[in-house]
Amino acid sequence: MDENRIMQERRRKVEDLRQAGHHPYANDFEMCHEDVARALEVPVEDLPHEDGVSEDQPFYKVAGRLVAAAKFGKAAFLKIRYAGKELQIYIRKDILTESEFLAFKKCEVGDHVGAWGRLFQTRQGKPALRAERFAMITKAVRSLPEKFHGLKDPELRSRMRYVDLVANPEVADVFRKRAKLVSYLRRFMDDRAFVEVETPMMHPLIGGAAAKPFKTRHNALNLDLFLRIAPELYLKRLLVGGLERVYELGRCFRNEGLSRRHNPEFTMLEFYMAYATYQDLMSLTEELVAGAAQVVAGGLKLTVPNVEGEMVEVDFTPPWPKVSVLEATAAGLKKIDDQAPDAQALRDDAIVTAWIDDHDVAAQDDALATALSHAETWGDRIGALFDWFGEPALPVDRPVFVKDYPLAISPLSRKKDDDPVLVDRFELFVAGQELGNAFSELNDPADQRERFQRQVEKKSRGSDETMDYDEDYCRALEYGMPPAAGEGIGIDRLAMLLCGQRSIRDVILFPLLRPESGRTEKKATSKNDEQPTIKAKPPIRGTETP
RNA sequence: GGGCCCAUAGCUCAGAUGGUAGAGCAUCGGACUUUUAAUCCGGCGGUCGCAGGUUCGAUCCCUGCUGGGCUCACCA
Numbered sequence: 181m182d183e184n185r186i187m188q189e190r191r192r193k194v195e196d197l198r199q200a201g202h203h204p205y206a207n208d209f210e211m212c213h214e215d216v217a218r219a220l221e222v223p224v225e226d227l228p229h230e231d232g233v234s235e236d237q238p239f240y241k242v243a244g245r246l247v248a249a250a251k252f253g254k255a256a257f258l259k260i261r262y263a264g265k266e267l268q269i270y271i272r273k274d275i276l277t278e279s280e281f282l283a284f285k286k287c288e289v290g291d292h293v294g295a296w297g298r299l300f301q302t303r304q305g306k307p308a309l310r311a312e313r314f315a316m317i318t319k320a321v322r323s324l325p326e327k328f329h330g331l332k333d334p335e336l337r338s339r340m341r342y343v344d345l346v347a348n349p350e351v352a353d354v355f356r357k358r359a360k361l362v363s364y365l366r367r368f369m370d371d372r373a374f375v376e377v378e379t380p381m382m383h384p385l386i387g388g389a390a391a392k393p394f395k396t397r398h399n400a401l402n403l404d405l406f407l408r409i410a411p412e413l414y415l416k417r418l419l420v421g422g423l424e425r426v427y428e429l430g431r432c433f434r435n436e437g438l439s440r441r442h443n444p445e446f447t448m449l450e451f452y453m454a455y456a457t458y459q460d461l462m463s464l465t466e467e468l469v470a471g472a473a474q475v476v477a478g479g480l481k482l483t484v485p486n487v488e489g490e491m492v493e494v495d496f497t498p499p500w501p502k503v504s505v506l507e508a509t510a511a512g513l514k515k516i517d518d519q520a521p522d523a524q525a526l527r528d529d530a531i532v533t534a535w536i537d538d539h540d541v542a543a544q545d546d547a548l549a550t551a552l553s554h555a556e557t558w559g560d561r562i563g564a565l566f567d568w569f570g571e572p573a574l575p576v577d578r579p580v581f582v583k584d585y586p587l588a589i590s591p592l593s594r595k596k597d598d599d600p601v602l603v604d605r606f607e608l609f610v611a612g613q614e615l616g617n618a619f620s621e622l623n624d625p626a627d628q629r630e631r632f633q634r635q636v637e638k639k640s641r642g643s644d645e646t647m648d649y650d651e652d653y654c655r656a657l658e659y660g661m662p663p664a665a666g667e668g669i670g671i672d673r674l675a676m677l678l679c680g681q682r683s684i685r686d687v688i689l690f691p692l693l694r695p696e697s698g699r700t701e702k703k704a705t706s707k708n709d710e711q712p713t714i715k716a717k718p719p720i721r722g723t724e725t726p
Numbered sequence: 727g728g729g730c731c732c733a734u735a736g737c738u739c740a741g742a743u744g745g746u747a748g749a750g751c752a753u754c755g756g757a758c759u760u761u762u763a764a765u766c767c768g769g770c771g772g773u774c775g776c777a778g779g780u781u782c783g784a785u786c787c788c789u790g791c792u793g794g795g796c797u798c799a800c801c802a
Contacts, residue, residue, distance in 0.1 A: 185771070186736060186753055230760080248762075255759035272759060289752080303760050326737035326751045328763050333737095335794055347737090391801070436801045437727095547799060567802085607802075614802050645801085670802085694793080 190321040193286045197316060202283050204319040209294040211243040216262040219299055219309060227301040230270070233310055234298075240309055242267060243294035243317055245346065246287060248327065256284065257308065260293060264352055268308040269295045276314055283316040289327070290320035290346075338691050351686075357476050358675045358687055364475045365429060365449055365671070368468055374425040374451055379414035381407060381431065385648040388412030388592070391434040392644055394444075407433035410668065412592065413653045415452050416621060420661045427451035429671070440489060440683045441613065443672065443691050452666040458604045458620045461665045462581055465608060465616060466498035469579065469674070476678040485682040486576060487612035494611055494677075495578050502606075503574070504584040505566050512569030526565075527601070529558035536561070541568075554643070559588025559601070572612070579610045585619075591631040591647060593619035594663075608669075610677055618667030625657035 194204040212218075219240050228234070244262030254273040259266055273281050287293050295311040302308050325331040330347040337344040337351075345352050366376065384403065386393050388410030396405050411428045418426045429449045436442060453460070473480055473496045480496040503511075506523040513520035517539060525531045541548060551564040563586060574580050583606040587595060593603035605619035622628050632649040639646040675687040685691040 184736095189753060250761035250764045251758090252761080252764080253758045255761090257761040257764085259762080268761080270760075274759080302762095304762070306760095306762075308760085323736060323752055326763095328751065329738035331737070333794080336737095389802085434801075437799080439797090439801085442801065550799090617802070 186323050187321050190288075190319065190323075194319050194321065197283065197286055197319065200279065200282050202279070202316055204316065206315065206317050209243055209315050209317050210241055211294055212241045213263075215240040215242045216244060216260070216265045216267050219267055219307065220265055222299060222307065224301050224305060224307050227299050227307055229303075230300045230310060233300050237298040239296060239298060241294070241296045242269070242309060243292065246289055246291050246293050247324075247346075249287070249289055257302075258287070258293065258295075260295075261349070264349065264356070268302070268306060269293075269297070269314075270300075270302070270308045270310050271295075271314060272310070275310070275312055280314045284314050286319075287316055288323075290322070290324045291316060292318040292320075334685070335693065338685055338688075339693055341689050354675075354679045354681060354687060355689060357679050361472055361476045361675055361678060362429065362671070364472055365468070368471060369427045369449075369451060372425065372464075374427045374453075375423050377415070377418060377423070377426050377428055378430065379408075379411045379418075379428055381433075383408045385650050387647045387650050387653070389432075389434075390645045390647070392436060394433050394435050409434050410448070411450050412666065412668070413650055415450060415666065416661060416664070417653065417656045419452055419454055419621075419664050420656045420659050424454035424662065424664075425452070438692065440685075441487070441673065441676075443684045443688055445692065446684075446688075447671040448668050449671055450666065450668040452621070452664050454662040454664045456665040457663075458583070458606055458618055458665050461618045461667050462502070462606060463499075465581075465618070465667065465669075466500055466579075468669075469608075469610075469615075470496045470498055472674065473678060477680075482677070483680060484611050484677040485680065489682045491680070492576060492611055494576070497578075500579045500581060501575060502581040502583055505562065505570065505582055505586065505602075506584070508574060508582055509562060509566045509570035512571070512573035513565065515573055516569065526562065529561070532558065532561050532565070536565075556638070557586075557588040559586030562586045563589040571609070574609050574612065576611050579608060579615075581606045581608055590619065591635055592622055592628075594622045595627070604665075613673060613677075614670075615673055615677070616667055616669040618665065621661070621664045621666055623657055623661040623663060625654050628657055629654050 197204045219242065228237075242260065242262065244260035244267070246258055247261045247266065248259040250257045256271040258269045258271060260269060271284050276284065294315045294317050295309060296313040297309045297311045299307055300310055325343065325347045331337055331340075331344055337348070345355075369376065382396065382398070382405040384405055386406055386409060388408070389412070391409040393406035393409050396407060397403065398405055410432055411430070415426050415428060427449065428451075430447065431445055432448050433445050436444060438444065453464075470480055473482060482494055482496065483491050484494050486492045504523065506526050510521065510523040510526055513535075521528075521531050521535055536552060541552075543549065545568070548564065548568050551567070552561065555561045555564050566582075570582075574582065584596065584599075584602045585593070585605045585607075587593075587601055587603050590603040590605050593605045596602045596604055603619060605617075607614055607618075608616040622631070632647065632654070635646040636649050672684050672687050676682070676684060679687060681687050
């Protein structure tokens with residue numbers, strides 16, 4: 181039976197309902213939003229069997245999507261779902277009107293139906309609502325996926341999320357948890373006197389992170405714009421203006437490939453706190469993430485997907501270990517060469533370059549070779565070595581702060597007062613995955629101008645992921661930005677951890693997909709039943725945490 | 727963009743060394759007033775992703791294309 185035939189049958193039922201005086205898309209059924217949940221709260225033992233149902237019992241008015249039906253001709257059990265809860269409705273021909281029973285006969289899995297009645301316990305000891313009234317509310321003309329195996333094709337699941345959510349109820353749970361996480365984050369920030377702001381998503385300049393942007397255009401102003409890769413520079417302008425604690429929870433866009441951990445459009449929590457340091461933010465981050473684990477996942481010891489997609493145990497109980505970039509890198513190098521330079525020796529660029537040459541590490545890995553060939557300074561080289569050797573060697577059973585990054589790869593961070601080749605910065609790693617990036621902010625306008633200048637020079641040498649020189653931002657700093665620390669946390673990745681999802685696509689309702697082609701336009705045979713093509717309008721996507 | 731794998735009914739999947747194909751669910755008709763993937767009987771349902779090639783014959787082998795998955799690269 182092809183899909184058109186199924187739809188024709190169902191459209192026929194729509195007409196049958198109309199002719200019998202029913203509205204197949206009614207919106208006048210009186211129900212109570214709380215009743216499905218309330219009905220399920222009543223202990224089954226307290227419910228009478230069907231023959232004991234009396235008019236003294238409370239009346240429930242429920243509605244929902246029909247997700248299962250066991251029909252027997254003159255009776256039936258229907259299972260409806262509303263707000264993630266499922267309730268059985270027991271239908272008997274002899275208590276419904278003839279018209280209601282006809283509506284019941286026309287209903288099938290996928291339709292929205294409603295019933296009024298009292299509760300009883302079935303012979304199997306389950307609660308059920310004995311329908312004294314029944315109504316078809318909305319007829320579905322497409323059939324839901326097969327009930328036992330559901331919808332599995334990953335592409336169809338994200339392309340037709342509306343079906344996925346119905347067919348795989350645990351998917352809805354993930355997104356309810358994500359909503360809980362987001363509201364928790366707002367509460368957390370609001371409780372600490374942070375002001376939530378919304379800054380532009382369309383930027384005339386690229387800034388705040390190292391990434392390739394999406395381009396767009398404003399016609400009336402004849403202006404080329406970029407979708408923001410980070411809100412950082414606008415938020416810090418607000419520090420200048422006197423909003424000493426600000427945060428923004430919103431979308432960023434990075435023009436990159438897709439992976440299990442990257443979506444071109446992603447959500448970031450970014451916040452700035454005047455008169456605080458990156459050390460202060462470590463404690464705040466511990467509090468924030470551990471609190472989120474409690475609220476969303478109900479505990480501090482969680483099973484989460486690691487960077488490889490395997491499920492591992494992580495203990496979020498603060499405080500978390502801290503390790504410097506140089507220490508972490510040295511530890512990683514030791515694993516492949518016990519004569520490798522230690523953290524102190526790594527400070528010497530001659531030793532670093534000699535070790536790289538001696539061990540011919542570039543020859544072992546094309547990507548590392550590329551990274552090293554683009555590394556212009558000691559700091560770039562340390563950054564590359566940390567990525568390849570330090571990161572994989574980080575502890576994975578607890579979250580870990582990696583701190584004190586080289587200046588060269590941190591154009592917006594404050595130099596360490598006692599060690600100016602490094603900056604007051606940390607990144608948070610959980611199960612090998614980068615979750616957040618934070619630093620004490622650079623507020624010396626002259627220094628910032630030099631750093632921008634270096635970015636511009638780098639771009640002129642061919643790099644496509646550098647920041648533009650933001651003159652207005654420098655002007656703002658010249659009015660005096662209070663000392664501050666700021667942080668960005670990748671919310672999609674945090675949601676992956678707390679919801680135990682391996683793929684970022686499983687925590688984003690509508691991840692970017694190629695536009696649909698071919699697969700739904702195959703047949704449009706019947707004359708008045710053209711098969712409408714499903715158009716999934718792909719949102720743009722973004723990627724990483726800062 | 728590279729590598730590997732995949733595409734059979736609306737959904738989940740079988741299948742034939744190359745002889746044009748099956749199950750369950752869904753759907754339609756019938757029976758059935760306590761089901762939990764209800765059951766029983768009967769029916770409908772396929773350009774085996776698209777286009778070429780080899781062959782007497784291709785859904786199966788080959789090539790290309792399209793779409794997808796994993797992965798690497800790009801990317802914090």
